[in-house]
Amino acid sequence: MKNILFVASECYPFVKTGGLADVVGALPKALNKDEFDVRVVIPKYMCIPWEYRQHFNYVTSFYMDLGYMPNHVYVGIMEYEFEGIKYYFIDNEGYFSGDSPYTSNLKWDIERFTFFCKAALAILPVVGFKPDIIHCHDWQASLVPVFLRTLFRDNGFYWNTKTIMTIHNLKFQGIWDIKTFKYLTNFPDYVFTPENMEFKKDANMLKAGIVFSEYVTTVSDTYAGEIQMPYYGEGLDGLMRHKNHSLCGIVNGIDYNVYNPKDDIQIYEHFTADSFKKKVMNKRGLQEELGLPVDDNKFMIAIISRLTDQKGLDLVNHVIEGITDEHTQFVVLGTGEERYENLFRHYQWKYPERVSANIYYSDNRAHKLYAAADAMLMPSRFEPCGLTQLIALRYGTVPIVRETGGLRDTVQPYNWYDNTGTGFSFSNYNADEMLAAINYAKTVYFTERQRWEEIAVRGMQQDFSWKRSAQRYQDLYYNVSSWW
Numbered sequence: 001m002k003n004i005l006f007v008a009s010e011c012y013p014f015v016k017t018g019g020l021a022d023v024v025g026a027l028p029k030a031l032n033k034d035e036f037d038v039r040v041v042i043p044k045y046m047c048i049p050w051e052y053r054q055h056f057n058y059v060t061s062f063y064m065d066l067g068y069m070p071n072h073v074y075v076g077i078m079e080y081e082f083e084g085i086k087y088y089f090i091d092n093e094g095y096f097s098g099d100s101p102y103t104s105n106l107k108w109d110i111e112r113f114t115f116f117c118k119a120a121l122a123i124l125p126v127v128g129f130k131p132d133i134i135h136c137h138d139w140q141a142s143l144v145p146v147f148l149r150t151l152f153r154d155n156g157f158y159w160n161t162k163t164i165m166t167i168h169n170l171k172f173q174g175i176w177d178i179k180t181f182k183y184l185t186n187f188p189d190y191v192f193t194p195e196n197m198e199f200k201k202d203a204n205m206l207k208a209g210i211v212f213s214e215y216v217t218t219v220s221d222t223y224a225g226e227i228q229m230p231y232y233g234e235g236l237d238g239l240m241r242h243k244n245h246s247l248c249g250i251v252n253g254i255d256y257n258v259y260n261p262k263d264d265i266q267i268y269e270h271f272t273a274d275s276f277k278k279k280v281m282n283k284r285g286l287q288e289e290l291g292l293p294v295d296d297n298k299f300m301i302a303i304i305s306r307l308t309d310q311k312g313l314d315l316v317n318h319v320i321e322g323i324t325d326e327h328t329q330f331v332v333l334g335t336g337e338e339r340y341e342n343l344f345r346h347y348q349w350k351y352p353e354r355v356s357a358n359i360y361y362s363d364n365r366a367h368k369l370y371a372a373a374d375a376m377l378m379p380s381r382f383e384p385c386g387l388t389q390l391i392a393l394r395y396g397t398v399p400i401v402r403e404t405g406g407l408r409d410t411v412q413p414y415n416w417y418d419n420t421g422t423g424f425s426f427s428n429y430n431a432d433e434m435l436a437a438i439n440y441a442k443t444v445y446f447t448e449r450q451r452w453e454e455i456a457v458r459g460m461q462q463d464f465s466w467k468r469s470a471q472r473y474q475d476l477y478y479n480v481s482s483w484w
Helices: 019-030 106-122 144-149 178-185 205-212 221-226 237-242 276-290 313-323 338-350 363-372 388-394 405-410 431-447 449-460 466-481
Strands: 002-007 036-043 057-064 073-082 085-091 133-137 162-167 175-177 202-204 215-218 247-249 299-304 328-333 355-358 375-378 398-402 424-426
Touching: 002 019, 002 106, 002 466, 019 036, 019 133, 019 466, 036 106, 057 106, 073 106, 085 106, 106 144, 106 175, 106 178, 106 205, 133 144, 133 466, 144 162, 144 205, 162 205, 162 466, 175 178, 178 202, 202 205, 205 237, 215 221, 215 466, 221 247, 221 405, 276 299, 276 328, 276 363, 276 449, 299 363, 299 431, 313 338, 313 431, 328 363, 338 355, 363 388, 375 388, 375 431, 388 398, 388 405, 388 449, 398 405, 398 431, 398 449, 424 431, 431 449
Parallel strands: 002 036, 002 133, 036 085, 133 162, 162 215, 215 247, 299 328, 299 375, 328 355, 375 398, 398 424
Antiparallel strands: 057 073, 073 085, 175 202
16 A cells, blocks of 8 residues: 655645646545555645535644744644545645635745645654655645755655655746745755756746656646747756656546536536537527527537636637637637737627627536537647646537647547547647638538537547546556655
């Protein structure tokens, strides 16, 4: 039996702002419970819904030194077993009492998560859980390997504990000045050298986690290769090339119990690959709900996304007139940069029978849109993994994607000649190339409807559940824990 500890800043269903929470919530449940005792530690945010917090059990509390701070800081430990997994929640209302897991003050977030990283290690002897592997997720958990190899190095409890660092998005790294980090951590001076934590004369939390971990993973094979190149490497491409021997990509999965058109209670009509023709009932239902013309022959293309540059919306902006032709219904769901929110609002005003701008996020509306749309547009500048295309495939909604990161790994481009593929793709970050891919998809939809349905059904038959990805993580845990 191997003991695995997940350390992360968020975890579904307790707190979620993005795909990180889905991974930390789903992967532990997918691992073989006969072989792995997997536990998760996250902060005890006050924004965790009361329906969960009311069940948290107080374990104990203590005071811990933190860097050169004059007063020791409080560490409370709460625990809760949910769906077969034991969760630990680190309590400190001074750090985690806000209405969101993150704030707009990066320096304050760096202090909060520095405390969290040290506390995550400090609670382990108290709760009596000695991990073989500590699996750290993103920059908020990235100082765990550094504390483990420095200030906790001589504590026999942690002997032979290994660390794996997973990068969900290399763009966010936790960078601040070295003086602040020295004050907050009391790390020895060698930690702040260029080969370790120093980064362009500042200190970089994620870089330190990568350097001090035994192994590094990213959330798709293609992204693991991309981040070794300057365009995607966010200044760390040299380090990623250096770590190439202990770096791999493992694509995320999705929870097939949550996303299943066969019994999804949030959609209008249930359907499967064998009853695909029922999918159109979902289109009719959503068209009526959104006030769009109820017409089976309209090509409904969807975007479910944060409305940011990373998601390729500057490309959409450039050719939106070409996308929103008289045969198309364009449905957008999400929030983000004001210019993109206003772009879609404007086009809803300009073409009320063609465009529906839903500038908010609703899980219910998302499920309905996955089930209703004919195609899902994801023209991302970069996409470490992407979950939207996996959910779209599950619902027979054909992805139209840029060939980057996890999008390239999970969507097989349609080939007209041998009638294979699960979606449509384009290679260069170019608006005209994107529009050509959309128009190619429309051509197949309008002129070869049987082929279109075959593309959609092939997508529904793909397996992107956590089962396959969990097996790769299990193999990795065994491999890394055996290293000396």
